[in-house]
Amino acid sequence: METIAEIQTSDETVVHEQGWQSWSPSTTYRLGAAPHRPVDEDKRLIAYRHTTAPAPGTYCGEGLFAVAEGDSVTLFAATDPTAEVPTILAVRAGDRLVISANGSVEIRQHTGDIPGALAAWADEVCARLAVPAPRPAPTGWCSWYEYFTDVTADDIVDNLEAMEDLQLPIDVVQVDDGYQREVGDWLVPSGRFPDVPGLFAHIRDHGRRAGIWTAPFLVAERSELLAEHPDWLVGKENPVRVGHNWGQQLYALDTTHPGARDYLRTVFTTFAEWGIDYHKIDFVYAGAVPGRRHAGVSGIEAYRSGLELIREVIGPDAYLLGCGAPQLPSIGMVDAMRVSPDIALEYAPGSGDLSQPAQLGAVLNGESRRFQHGRFWVNDPDCIVARPAVEHRIEWAEHISTSGGLRASSDGLRGLDSWGLDTTHRLLAEPIPSHFV
Ligand code: 9PG
Structure with a gap:
């Protein structure tokens, strides 16, 4: 860590942190407020950067950090955000804030607010890296937030019929976690899905596009993938x-290993043969963790080569949604990006860890990352849930409307009351702004 700046502070000073991946807390604090940090080691390994464990009271941004006083903003930004993402730390020393970083950071002065400073920086990054303007996103329905891992093929068919009956403008039916027997064994169906290709054909016969969830860079302890190919893990004989x-340890697939790369090719080629052209790729932070790999490249390089391979196999027209994804290293590589931890029925996370499912963390991240939408990709604020059991559903719908680029419903559609149905319809049908900042 090298000191890169010292800033005079006052009672008006605020600091802004951007976290590592989709679920990592990202928000603005008054100086002195305790930053949001993991409460247990397993969730730290999932939702936070592996190389970063800031001391208590230290503010921390992954490649992006800001300090503001009134309309004067100092932005600290990774010089090369898709190659190296320095960790930026800020500690108080009397009435000064000492900023340090472990890599190349550009320091920018901006008059206005923090979102404006982030947006101006993002515009320059997009121009420099020639990031194409994102395509409009299809609308969707996702199985996760009603059925979770207990989802059955019948649940999908039931909702497919319900969306027809209710005349909901849904383009893609996206089957989430639960169709597969184990995380890693993407082509081995769970008992609740007797005919996976048949189900996707059925979705398409109903005039909808077929979408699927995977965690392509994750290898779970109980998977056949791990039993058969322990040498495909990052870290080799000492897997990271x-x-x-899911009640088991998780490891990372070495996306530089030729065998693992062939496996990914087979999985995504098979999905294409099943007519799937919408992919929610989840837990992809695993592809970027530091550790020993077949090709001696950095975690970020390995991650990007894994995403390139997936894109090459699914083709340019398929829609790619990143989730659990390091944000800056994904610039230019996905059509849409989850920018938040998961929505849940509860407003605040019971665990106290803001990276875990709850409305509060989802809203804070969605607001802090509005600047990304329409620049790096289409922002996914997480799904529309509008059923009565959602504690603060009016506020959630408002959040989606004001920061949601991707619109996907995730209720059991027959369980919606009239407010829920009207709101779902409105959020799916309303025009999406090209930018929120
Ligand atoms: C499927 C889900 C849904 C959801 C994703 C992701 O342990 N964790 O920290 C943790 C975080 C997020 C998470 C699951 C576990 O949810 O965001 O939309 O697809 O996976 O399992």
Whole structure:
């Protein structure tokens, strides 16, 4: 860490952190307020950057950090955000704030507000890297937030029929986690999905596009993938742990290993043969963790080569949504990006960890990352949930309307009351602004 700036502070000073990946807390604090940090090691490994563990009271941005006083903003930004993402730390020393970083950071002065400073920087990055303007997103329905991993093929068919009956303007039916037997074994169906290709054909016969969830760079402890190919893991014989979920340890696929790359090709080619042309690729932070790989490249280079491979196989017209994804390293590589932790029925996370499912963390991240929308990609603020059980559904609908580029419903559609149905219809049908900042 090298000191890169010292800033005189006052009672009016605020600091702004951008986190590593989709779920990493990102927001603005009054100086002195405690920053949002992980509360347990497994979630830290999932939702936060592996190389970063700031001391208590230290503010921290991954490649992006801002300090503002009134309309004077100092922005600290990674010089080369898709190659190297320095961690930027800020600690108080008396009435000064000492900023340090472990890589190349550009310091920019801006008059206005923090979102405006971030947007001006993002415009320059897009011009410099020739990032094409994002395509308009299709509308969707996603199985996750009603059925979670218990989803069945019948649930999908039931909602497919419901969206027809209710005349909802939904382009894509996206099957989330639960169709596969294990995380990593994407072509092995769970018992609740007797005919996966048949189900996708059925979706298309109903005039909708077919979408699927994968976590392509994740290898779970119980998977056949791990049993058969332990040499495909990042870290080799000492595999790097990337968290714990679904009641098991999680490891990372080495996207530079020729065998692993062939496997990814087979999976996504098979999906294309099934008529799937919308992909929610999740937990992709795993592809970027530091560790030993077949090709001696950095985590970020390995991550980008994994995304390039997926894009090459699915083709330019398929729609690619990143989730659990390092933000800056994904610039130019996805059509849409989840910018937040998961929505949930609850307003505040019971665990106290803002990276975990709850409306509060989803809203803070969605607001802090509005500047990305229409520049790097289409922002996905997470799904529309409008059923009565959502604690603060009016506020969630308002959030989607004011920061949602991607619009996907994720309720059991037959369980919606009239407010829920009207709101879902409105959010799916309303025009999407090209920018929110
Ligand atoms: C499927 C889900 C949904 C959801 C994704 C992702 O343990 N964790 O920290 C954790 C974070 C997010 C998460 C699951 C676990 O949700 O965001 O939309 O696709 O995976 O499993």
